Amino acid sequence: MDQNFMIEEIIRLKKEKNAVILAHNYQIPEVQDIADIVGDSLKLSEEAAKTDADVIVFCGVHFMAESAKILSPNKKVLLPAIDAGCPMADMVDGESLREYRRNNPDTTIVCYVNSSAEVKAECDVCCTSSNALKIVKSLDTKKILFAPDKNLGNWIAQQVPDKEIELWPGFCITHERVKPEEIEKIRNVKQGVKIAVHPECNPAVVELADFVGSTAQIIEHISNSDDKEFIVGTEMGILHTLRKRNPEKKFHLLSPSLICFNMKKTSLEDVYNALLNDKHEITLDEEMRIKASKSLTKMLELSKG
Ligand code: CIZ
Ligand code: SF4
Numbered sequence: 001m002d003q004n005f006m007i008e009e010i011i012r013l014k015k016e017k018n019a020v021i022l023a024h025n026y027q028i029p030e031v032q033d034i035a036d037i038v039g040d041s042l043k044l045s046e047e048a049a050k051t052d053a054d055v056i057v058f059c060g061v062h063f064m065a066e067s068a069k070i071l072s073p074n075k076k077v078l079l080p081a082i083d084a085g086c087p088m089a090d091m092v093d094g095e096s097l098r099e100y101r102r103n104n105p106d107t108t109i110v111c112y113v114n115s116s117a118e119v120k121a122e123c124d125v126c127c128t129s130s131n132a133l134k135i136v137k138s139l140d141t142k143k144i145l146f147a148p149d150k151n152l153g154n155w156i157a158q159q160v161p162d163k164e165i166e167l168w169p170g171f172c173i174t175h176e177r178v179k180p181e182e183i184e185k186i187r188n189v190k191q192g193v194k195i196a197v198h199p200e201c202n203p204a205v206v207e208l209a210d211f212v213g214s215t216a217q218i219i220e221h222i223s224n225s226d227d228k229e230f231i232v233g234t235e236m237g238i239l240h241t242l243r244k245r246n247p248e249k250k251f252h253l254l255s256p257s258l259i260c261f262n263m264k265k266t267s268l269e270d271v272y273n274a275l276l277n278d279k280h281e282i283t284l285d286e287e288m289r290i291k292a293s294k295s296l297t298k299m300l301e302l303s304k305g
Contacts, residue, residue: 197233
């Protein structure tokens with residue numbers, strides 16, 4: 001199908017169905033460009049919670065669409081590429097957390113939003129990479145379990161030394177691929193150019209970077225900087241927003257391995273099919289949804305204050 005025709009049809013169907021298209025910063029450029037809102041999990045979940053659209057087309061991975069459904073149960077939430085999952089989210093499950101809680105009743109369980117609805121239903125509060133520090137600092141308990149991302153958890157633990165933070169052994173298969181040697185190598189080639197990385201990277205990489213932050217924080221930091229060139233250590237989809245917002249600046253990807261194949265599964269055609277045929281609708285068990293909504297809503301409240 002002709003791309004321009006497809007774009008026109010997406011716009012027409014969006015109006016007809018009173019739909020909103022949300023796209024994550026890691027989506028392909030064409031999908032970001034057709035979206036009403038592009039952002040990180042925090043921004044997109046805030047939008048999902050307050051939108052008055054009837055349909056939410058979520059261009060991202062499964063857990064993100066689930067979060068939208070948890071926060072907006074009366075809306076139709078569609079995930080255009082139904083097989084777009086997140087391997088990190090699959091590294092923890094509800095039963096393991098229930099067992100952990102039985103053995104550690106005094107520990108507060110903080111779950112990165114990169115987790116299933118079942119996991120969100122078992123934790124005390126959620127966080128994203130944008131608000132993790134704020135959420136952890138706001139807790140009055142000393143003992144915390146951070147799940148499932150050990151790298152983000154480690155980055156937070158270093159900044160909150162007064163808490164005892166236990167790390168679940170999960171990680172992002174995309175960010176974990178970046179090697180500290182890649183930083184050393186690129187520093188030699190691009191001398192003086194600052195390196196911004198995501199806290200999902202291995203601690204050995206994070207330690208060598210000039211700036212560490214979520215995609216929203218990296219975009220903010222780079223857009224407000226006087227530097228004209230940057231090396232970026234997170235999923236390559238972010239380069240699209242960075243270049244759009246900073247046409248005068250030059251960007252290099254820290255490592256060619258920074259491609260999340262799940263984030264790349266959503267095509268423009270999938271978005272069109274989603275709107276045309278209501279594909280693929282996210283449904284959740286209501287009891288689990290209510291439990292999961294408590295930890296997500298708590299996150300949204302704590303991250304505002
Ligand atoms: O929080 C998100 O959206 C993720 C997965 C990465 C980031 O930093 O935006
Ligand atoms: Fe999951 Fe990593 Fe892909 Fe994000 S970039 S969806 S954490 S595998």
